[in-house]
Amino acid sequence: MRRCLSLIVPTRGRPAKLRRMLDSVAATAYHPERLEVVLVIDADDPASAVTHPRLKVRHVVVPPGRTMGALNSAGYEASTGDYVMLLNDDVTARTPGWDALVFGCLRRFPDPFALVHVNDTLMRDNLCVFPLVSRAFCELAGGICPPCYHRYRIDDHIEDAFNLLAVLGERRIVYLPDVIFEHDNAVQHPEAGVVYMSDPAVLALDAPLFDALLPERKELALRLRAVIEGWTNSTAEGEWRATLAAVGHSFDVRTPGRQIVIRRPWWRPVRESLAALTRLINCARRKNASGFVRAVRNRLARPALTPGSRME
Known part of the structure; x- marks a missing residue:
C-alpha cells in the first residue's frame, strides 16, 4: 500500500508566501498525488483559503486567536495521511524528489515509530524544526502536540520524546541534511549571522510549559519503547523508568550522535x-x-x- 503524507500548515495573512510554498512543494515532489496539504485558517482570513492545481488542499477554518498548538491539533484532526508533517507557510521546498527520500528512509524501520526532519537552513541538525511523524505515533501520544503551546517548543516537544526514547536504547530520529526546506523566518545577527527569529515574550510563555511537560514525554517514551519491543515486562519497565528518572532536563539528552543522518546518494x-x-x-x-x-x-x-x- 502506498503511504500518504499530510502537510499541516497554519497560515494567516500571507497568501503570496503560502502560494509560493505550495508551488515549491508541488514542483519538487515526485509523487504529489501522495501528498495532502491541510491549511488551518482563521475565520476572518478568507484570502488564505487558496487551492492548488497539482495538490490536494484541505481547509480547516477555526476561530481567530487560537494557539499554535491548537492550530496544529486542528490540522491533524482533519488530516488523513499515514504520516504528518508540521510546516510553515514561509517555507520553500528546494530538493527535487524530497518526498521519495522521506518515504525511503521511513521504510528502513520495521514499525512506524520514527521522527524525520529536514534541513531548514537555520537550525539544521541542532533542532528538528519541521517534524514528520506517523499517525500511529500521534495516536499513541494523544495527538500531534499539546494544544497549550502558544507558538514555540512544539518541535522541541516532539523531538524530546524521541530523544528520551534514544536514552532507552532506540535511536529513531532521522536527519536529512540534503533535503532543503528553506525557512524565511530569519534575521541578521551582528555576530552570529543569519539566525532564527523568535519573539522573546511568547518564548517566555512556552519555555515553562515545555519544562513542565517533561514527565508526560517520559511516559510517552516508555509507551513507545514497549510498543516497539512488542511486549510488556515489569522488570524491563522498571529499568526503563529508572533510566528516565535520571534525566533531569531535556537538554541533558540532546547529545551528539542521537540522530541518524542519511545523506542523499551521490548518484x-x-x-x-x-x-x-x-x-x-x-x-x-x-x-x-x-x-x-x-x-x-x-x-x-x-x-x-x-x-x-x-x-x-
Whole structure:
C-alpha cells in the first residue's frame, strides 16, 4: 500500500508566501498525488483559503486567536495521511524528489515509530524544526502536540520524546541534511549571522510549559519503547523508568550522535537529470508523432487529385 503524507500548515495573512510554498512543494515532489496539504485558517482570513492545481488542499477554518498548538491539533484532526508533517507557510521546498527520500528512509524501520526532519537552513541538525511523524505515533501520544503551546517548543516537544526514547536504547530520529526546506523566518545577527527569529515574550510563555511537560514525554517514551519491543515486562519497565528518572532536563539528552543522518546518494541527482532528459525526449517524440498523424489525417481528408483535375 502506498503511504500518504499530510502537510499541516497554519497560515494567516500571507497568501503570496503560502502560494509560493505550495508551488515549491508541488514542483519538487515526485509523487504529489501522495501528498495532502491541510491549511488551518482563521475565520476572518478568507484570502488564505487558496487551492492548488497539482495538490490536494484541505481547509480547516477555526476561530481567530487560537494557539499554535491548537492550530496544529486542528490540522491533524482533519488530516488523513499515514504520516504528518508540521510546516510553515514561509517555507520553500528546494530538493527535487524530497518526498521519495522521506518515504525511503521511513521504510528502513520495521514499525512506524520514527521522527524525520529536514534541513531548514537555520537550525539544521541542532533542532528538528519541521517534524514528520506517523499517525500511529500521534495516536499513541494523544495527538500531534499539546494544544497549550502558544507558538514555540512544539518541535522541541516532539523531538524530546524521541530523544528520551534514544536514552532507552532506540535511536529513531532521522536527519536529512540534503533535503532543503528553506525557512524565511530569519534575521541578521551582528555576530552570529543569519539566525532564527523568535519573539522573546511568547518564548517566555512556552519555555515553562515545555519544562513542565517533561514527565508526560517520559511516559510517552516508555509507551513507545514497549510498543516497539512488542511486549510488556515489569522488570524491563522498571529499568526503563529508572533510566528516565535520571534525566533531569531535556537538554541533558540532546547529545551528539542521537540522530541518524542519511545523506542523499551521490548518484541520485545524475539519475534525476537523466530521467528529466528522457521525459523531454519522449515529450518531443510524442509531439512529432502527433504532428505526423495530424498531417496524414489532413491529407486523407482532402479530395484526391486525378489527372485533369485542379485545386481551386
